Amino acid sequence: MEFDPVLLARIQFAFTISFHIIFPAFTIGLSAYIAVLLLTWMRTKNERYHRLVRFWTRIFAVSFAMGVVSGIVLTYQFGTNWSRFSEFSGNVIGPLIGYEVLTAFYLEATFLGILLFGWNRFPPWLLTLASVLVAIGTATSAFWILSANSWMQTPAGHEIRDGIAYPVDWLRVIFNPSFPYRLAHMLNAAYLTTAAVVLAVGARYLLRNRFPEEGRTMMRMAVGMIAITAPLQLFIGDLHGLNTLEHQPAKVAAMEGHWDEAKGSAFVLFGIPDRDARKNHYEIAIPGLGGLILKHEWDGRYAGLEQFPRDEWPPVANVFFTFRLMVGIGLFLILIGFWGAWLWWRGQLFTNRLYLFISSYVWPLGFIAILAGWFVTEQGRQPWLVYGHLRTIDGISPVPAASVLGTLALFVFIYCIIFAMGIYYINRLIERGLSREAKAPPEGLPNRPLSAAEEATREALGRGPGTPGYSAEEMKP
Numbered sequence: 001m002e003f004d005p006v007l008l009a010r011i012q013f014a015f016t017i018s019f020h021i022i023f024p025a026f027t028i029g030l031s032a033y034i035a036v037l038l039l040t041w042m043r044t045k046n047e048r049y050h051r052l053v054r055f056w057t058r059i060f061a062v063s064f065a066m067g068v069v070s071g072i073v074l075t076y077q078f079g080t081n082w083s084r085f086s087e088f089s090g091n092v093i094g095p096l097i098g099y100e101v102l103t104a105f106y107l108e109a110t111f112l113g114i115l116l117f118g119w120n121r122f123p124p125w126l127l128t129l130a131s132v133l134v135a136i137g138t139a140t141s142a143f144w145i146l147s148a149n150s151w152m153q154t155p156a157g158h159e160i161r162d163g164i165a166y167p168v169d170w171l172r173v174i175f176n177p178s179f180p181y182r183l184a185h186m187l188n189a190a191y192l193t194t195a196a197v198v199l200a201v202g203a204r205y206l207l208r209n210r211f212p213e214e215g216r217t218m219m220r221m222a223v224g225m226i227a228i229t230a231p232l233q234l235f236i237g238d239l240h241g242l243n244t245l246e247h248q249p250a251k252v253a254a255m256e257g258h259w260d261e262a263k264g265s266a267f268v269l270f271g272i273p274d275r276d277a278r279k280n281h282y283e284i285a286i287p288g289l290g291g292l293i294l295k296h297e298w299d300g301r302y303a304g305l306e307q308f309p310r311d312e313w314p315p316v317a318n319v320f321f322t323f324r325l326m327v328g329i330g331l332f333l334i335l336i337g338f339w340g341a342w343l344w345w346r347g348q349l350f351t352n353r354l355y356l357f358i359s360s361y362v363w364p365l366g367f368i369a370i371l372a373g374w375f376v377t378e379q380g381r382q383p384w385l386v387y388g389h390l391r392t393i394d395g396i397s398p399v400p401a402a403s404v405l406g407t408l409a410l411f412v413f414i415y416c417i418i419f420a421m422g423i424y425y426i427n428r429l430i431e432r433g434l435s436r437e438a439k440a441p442p443e444g445l446p447n448r449p450l451s452a453a454e455e456a457t458r459e460a461l462g463r464g465p466g467t468p469g470y471s472a473e474e475m476k477p
């Protein structure tokens with residue numbers, strides 16, 4: 001049995017990046033949330049914000065570590081599986097990734113150390129400043145990574161000499177045509193995803209009558225954030241879609257299941273795309289709505305897949321269904337945000353059991369939507385690695401399929417173990433809750449309760465109250 005090395009390399013990269021992307025997305029939003037909590041604590045001196053900071057900082061530390069570990073693997077794959085792609089685009093992609101390390105990762109790692117180990121060693125204002133800088137660092141990291149990815153989608157500011165891309169205008173390389181829309185879309189998705197997690201944790205605590213004060217605070221902040229970011233994501237997505245239609249029309253045609261411009265511009269709610277028959281089976285569509293969405297005029301026309309060479313079609317069914325999954329989750333989160341805001345206005349946010357029950361299960365939706373959107377973006381670019389310049393089949397390394405298959409199997413085995421343990425531990429931290437939070441330190445340098453990182457380490461080792469080596473005195477301010 002023969003295996004396709006290109007397909008295996010694509011599966012391997014898709015597998016590893018799917019595990020990786022959920023953690024940076026979460027830490028981008030969670031770092032901003034922690035910074036807001038610390039700023040609010042500094043302003044109000046309310047102890048519940050301090051307890052929430054210590055609680056979410058432990059979860060952030062685990063997520064950040066898992067994101068770093070999974071990200072290292074991706075860079076190696078550029079050299080092992082995609083050496084020809086690296087040769088073609090290394091002059092552009094390499095510096096952008098280097099800027100991410102120099103301007104973002106060092107900033108995050110440095111001030112995250114203060115945030116994790118600085119409790120009782122530094123005054124509160126310095127901890128708050130560190131949290132703000134960590135939040136800036138995570139957003140800056142997204143800036144450079146999305147700039148590199150956007151250049152692959154809409155390359156600009158370069159010239160090709162002897163089959164290799166060379167940058168000639170770094171501003172055009174960085175701020176390529178799709179970059180502003182992708183950055184806004186991804187950052188907003190990260191904040192929305194984190195808000196959904198915070199909402200779920202707050203609802204879970206209120207349903208179980210645990211930490212009611214902190215649970216109400218989490219729900220208020222999360223509902224307010226979702227009510228803003230969920231509809232905003234729909235607006236940004238519309239702008240992004242218009243930009244994609246201009247620069248990658250075949251991707252949009254696959255997203256919409258749109259085959260022939262001459263047949264109109266209906267919006268397909270559901271269907272099963274058939275590449276061979278060039279139509280959608282069991283199609284349910286609204287005539288004219290597709291043109292209204294993409295051209296902002298009723299029955300506006302745009303190119304269908306048949307207007308492009310067949311060898312430039314992306315995998316239509318994958319793009320079609322993942323796009324609808326992403327949009328469906330987005331609409332549901334808009335409903336959750338508006339419903340929560342209405343209940344808040346009526347004074348029933350914390351007493352409506354149905355809303356609390358549904359909210360307690362929304363935590364994975366943002367992650368699923370991010371993965372679905374990422375699949376739309378990356379699979380919709382096919383068959384190109386660098387759109388219009390380098391095909392995927394031409395960017396592969398001359399590595400035997402058996403070698404790629406072996407490393408893929410190894411990645412699946414290791415990732416399933418490590419990430420299952422990481423997610424289990426995060427859930428354990430949530431289950432444990434805020435019961436061991438120390439009282440907030442006074443202004444100036446406090447005494448010596450455990451730092452957030454030390455508490456996480458002690459919990460991982462199973463050293464809690466009633467276990468050998470645990471000292472209750474350590475938790476007293």
